[in-house]
Amino acid sequence: MMRSFRDVLQAAQRGRPSRIAVAVAEDEDVLLALADAYRHGLAQAALVGDRDKIKAAAGRAGIELGGFDIVHEPDAKAAARQAVALVSSGQAQLVMKGLISTADILRAVLDKEIGLRTGRVLSHVAVMEIDGYDRLMLLTDAAMNIAPDVSQKAQIVQNAVIVAKALGIKQPKVAPLAAVEVANPDMPATLDAAILAKMADRGQLKGCLIDGPLALDNAVSPEAARHKGITSPVAGMADILLAPNIETGNALYKSVVYFAKAQIGGIIAGAKAPVILTSRADSPQTKLNSIALGVIVSQLG
Numbered sequence: 607m608m609r610s611f612r613d614v615l616q617a618a619q620r621g622r623p624s625r626i627a628v629a630v631a632e633d634e635d636v637l638l639a640l641a642d643a644y645r646h647g648l649a650q651a652a653l654v655g656d657r658d659k660i661k662a663a664a665g666r667a668g669i670e671l672g673g674f675d676i677v678h679e680p681d682a683k684a685a686a687r688q689a690v691a692l693v694s695s696g697q698a699q700l701v702m703k704g705l706i707s708t709a710d711i712l713r714a715v716l717d718k719e720i721g722l723r724t725g726r727v728l729s730h731v732a733v734m735e736i737d738g739y740d741r742l743m744l745l746t747d748a749a750m751n752i753a754p755d756v757s758q759k760a761q762i763v764q765n766a767v768i769v770a771k772a773l774g775i776k777q778p779k780v781a782p783l784a785a786v787e788v789a790n791p792d793m794p795a796t797l798d799a800a801i802l803a804k805m806a807d808r809g810q811l812k813g814c815l816i817d818g819p820l821a822l823d824n825a826v827s828p829e830a831a832r833h834k835g836i837t838s839p840v841a842g843m844a845d846i847l848l849a850p851n852i853e854t855g856n857a858l859y860k861s862v863v864y865f866a867k868a869q870i871g872g873i874i875a876g877a878k879a880p881v882i883l884t885s886r887a888d889s890p891q892t893k894l895n896s897i898a899l900g901v902i903v904s905q906l907g
């Protein structure tokens with residue numbers, strides 16, 4: 607089981623090098639991460655974007671672009687489509703978000719003609735390495751599904767389970783988060799969590815153990831769960847945190863980065879190929895973590 611991003615990087619290095627199609631690549635931090643990924647033997651890249659701006663960003667970052675192809679497309683939305691088309695045509699294995707909004711890259715990923723739809727719900731899965739925890743923890747969905755209903759949440763869990771398996775977590779424990787630990791008809795997140803737990807009891811959710819609702823403290827802290835008298839196989843031991851909505855997920859993602867200085871990486875799962883998707887403001891290290899994560903998920907088979 608992988609316990610750190612160093613483990614994830616090493617696992618990604620064991621596979622064959624992947625080719626990443628980067629949408630709007632004119633960003634220093636994106637190029638720094640790609641140069642590192644190239645140096646580690648993880649991936650080559652097709653940089654789709656404005657050629658002059660890509661070269662200028664590479665110059666500012668002190669990067670040689672020798673190992674990369676540039677596909678000149680100055681319009682951001684067209685660049686996103688080109689990057690996705692490179693993957694759907696088999697010329698690359700992963701897409702990466704560059705200097706473009708999440709909504710614009712996802713529009714290309716969901717495009718009926720050249721997109722990467724599978725019929726499944728697509729969802730963002732973040733992996734967090736937080737000081738003081740002996741395991742990697744997953745968080746979903748911080749970036750894509752705004753207010754998922756319970757059946758979408760079930761599919762979001764299944765996407766996260768696939769990523770957990772790629773990390774070597776055999777039977778991930780899933781905590782659907784809420785503000786309290788009891789089902790309360792006035793709090794829809796608690797009802798969804800209770801339904802998901804019952805769906806798991808009845809075998810409707812595969813490959814994981816779910817219990818909830820759980821508040822964040824008793825999802826990740828055995829002491830907090832004990833203190834509140836919660837007995838549950840998931841309490842205090844969660845591997846996957848299921849956010850009730852995008853605001854909770856996005857704030858939790860950014861709070862572990864900015865307050866806890868955690869290592870993080872993220873991808874969109876559920877498409878034909880992983881989409882490496884971080885915040886534009888995330889560090890080159892986070893972008894490298896996400897590339898390594900995308901590579902191991904894409905090589906699951």
Ligand SMILES: CCCC(=O)OP(=O)(O)O
Pocket residue numbers: 707708730748749856859872883884885886887
């Ligand atoms: C995984 C976070 C996605 C996000 O919030 O992206 P931006 O900060 O670039 O909007």
